[in-house]
Amino acid sequence: MRSLRRALANWFSVHENRVLLLALASGFTAVVFSLAVLWTQGFTAKVQWTMTVLIGVTWLAFAFSARERVINPLRTLANLLEAMREGDYSIRGRGAREDDALGEVMIQVNAIGATLRAQRLGAVEATALLSTVMEEIEVAVFTFDAEERLRFVNRAGERLLDRSASHMLGESAASLGLAELLHRESEEPVTRSFPGGAGRWGVRRSAFRESGLPHTLLVLTDLTRALREEELQAWQRLVRVLGHELNNSLTPIKSIAGSLTQILSRQPLPGDWQEDMRDGLTVIASRSEALGRFIGAYSRLAKLPRPRIAPLDLGALIARVAGLETRLPVRILHGPKTVVRADADQLEQLVINLIRNAVDASLETQGSVTVTWSDDGRAVSVVVLDEGLGLSNTSNLFVPFFTTKPGGSGIGLVLSRQIAEAHGGTLTLANREGTRGCQARLTLPL
Template sequence: MSLLAKFKPVHEQRMLLLALAAGLPAVAVSMYIVWTHDYQPKEQWTLSVLILGVWWGCAAAIRERVASPLRTLANLLEAMREGDYSIRARGARGEDALGDVMQQVNTMGATLRAQRLGALEATTLLRKVMEEIDVAVFAFDGDRKLKLVNRAGERLLAQPAERIMNAEAASLGLTEFLEGVNTQNIQRTFPSGAGRWSIHRSMFREGGLPHQLLVVTDLTRALREEELKAWQRLVRVLGHELNNSLAPIKSIAGSLETLVQRNPLPDDWREDARRGLSIISTRSEGLSRFLGAYARLAKLPRPQMVTVDVGSWVRQVASLEQRITAVLEPGPEMTIQGDRDQLDQLLINLLRNAVDASLETGGGVNVSWARLGTLLEISIQDQGPGLSNTANLFVPFFTTKPGGSGIGLVLSRQIAEAHGGSLDLRNRNDGPGCEARLILPA
């Protein structure tokens, strides 16, 4: 292979050769004129050098004119590659194609700079949130080595981040949480102490590699606070009912004591004593019923799941109410898993409440069901006076009905939640009355 074949000029050399080739015809003509006309040898050589110098200078200027912006563009792109977005090309004008390129590169640099600033601010905020939240967060790579931990995680493991970073999950006692179900509630003792914890695991990618994010939430404090509130409500309700029953019993007992201490006894003392003892007996029976109702509410058994045909279930329960014939709006044929006895009790309670409300106004009751994705929705609408106070609907023993026990709705919600569903009561928007909305998994 010849030396000429091996020669491969770069872009700047190609531009120089093209510029020289473009000026070659004019140079050749000029040299012909200089050397064929009647010039002195000194003049011929002077003109020849001048022509060749101008030819070479123009070619070099053209090469520099093309190469200089490209070098500037290369420097800008290299700076961006290294993360420096502050450099800008000066004199970039949109008057030609190269100027447009420079302007676009400047715009791209400004955009990347703004995006990096936003990413840095978001990262700083996320790091601050991670440090301040009272939830332990751990991130493990594909080899189950710890790559990230926040302050709550350090407190949970009772070790600083510097000591546990890159440690394997097995050495930290967290391997079992990287397997199995993604969410679980457990009773566990960590180095920071024992308690009940919520464990949630999810996946994410960093640098194209899979990682696992482990979030550990301490439920002990929240459960204790809720337990305290529950006990306070219980004591308040029990104290109220006990006072309501014991106050008249104490008063009647005092009156009877005064009665039997009289000497001589009045002629009608037997009637007064019988009436007083009857009041004591009535209040005692009421107190006994109250405690029995509370025991029933607190001892709801775990549902025994069987397949329940929704249409047959709703129609059968609706037929039990004889005071008002409920209007059934047929829904889709579907089945659910549930405890038939508990579901009957739930629907009977809701239907009875709707009928009681409608009897006050002479209205009717409508029952319907529908499928909402993977859920069953049962709606019971009455045409009664509506709800005046929705805040205490599910407070145990709160009732607005004379002779009501105040546990029907509470028991109904417990049954719904035990089946993985929910129960909600609200005033209707399309007319008088209220609507009970029962949601159950389908």
């Protein structure tokens, strides 16, 4: 008895059977009424049995037909969704109509299939492109799972460790000699030797998830070649600048020393030889002092100390620096109250240089100087505007010891940019748009 009740419960729990029962129930009253009339109104037995069979068959046929009409679209939808679950987005439901409820559902499922197919195609193409890039770049890339076992390595990584990927996959970071780099907190370059090469390496780590599991990405960049090229260029620039300045000072010293030697070799000595000696030695001393100032200025560029970071009221600093300029009143357009983290002495020197350059330019045209600042929540921008003649050549602005001002040292802007970059900021100069003059913009992170 229990098994019968369980079987009946299972039968009734099936959606198809419930639809069939509802279809039978909808015609039950009409069938019972028809049979009652048929068997109580004196019809012959043949007519009664024939009509009873016809009514019963028609009733059952309509019930099963209604069942199929409801169930078949649902089966089609189930097949479509199963195909999508299996990754086949090419199957489409047919005969869908917009004025039919099931038809609208079919149309939406077809649209979902088309969207998923396009997205998968895009993902496949993006994955193929990423794989190609990863294989071709000259940066060693390693991927480790949560147990620090290698799951991916590109060609550069294979060359670095001098082993093929098939022999490395699944090995631990410790056995590959990468455990120290994998746990390294600092992002400073390291000097290491690997089976495939030695040098100075940039190390970057990042975490990501694949299939819900944590992974670590380790990227090693060979900095040796780039550093050597930069070092060579730096030495070339240094030799060029030093050679130029030394020649400018030593050539007149050599010429004057030769002239003085000729004077002293004359017999008898000329009557004004003492005056000539005094003038010559004065020139030699002047050029020697100039050469000493040049070397001192170069030392300042090379020995800029690390900034001592502390909270600083930017508006107060700008007002204080503007008050130091006595040649021309500096107009301040006050921005929002802003506190930056910076070295007060270095930032003050930077602003002094910018305002001094702006005043120098504006004095030539009897113009004015304006300072303002603004912030967007992530960085603050200090803008110094002058009404001078503008910049004729911007390519040499930050070249050490290049200057267009008589008596200029050529290190002010270079030093200012070094200070800005030491604080994680930038310094740019450009001609103002729509009017005469130059705009210096200092950007610092908040």
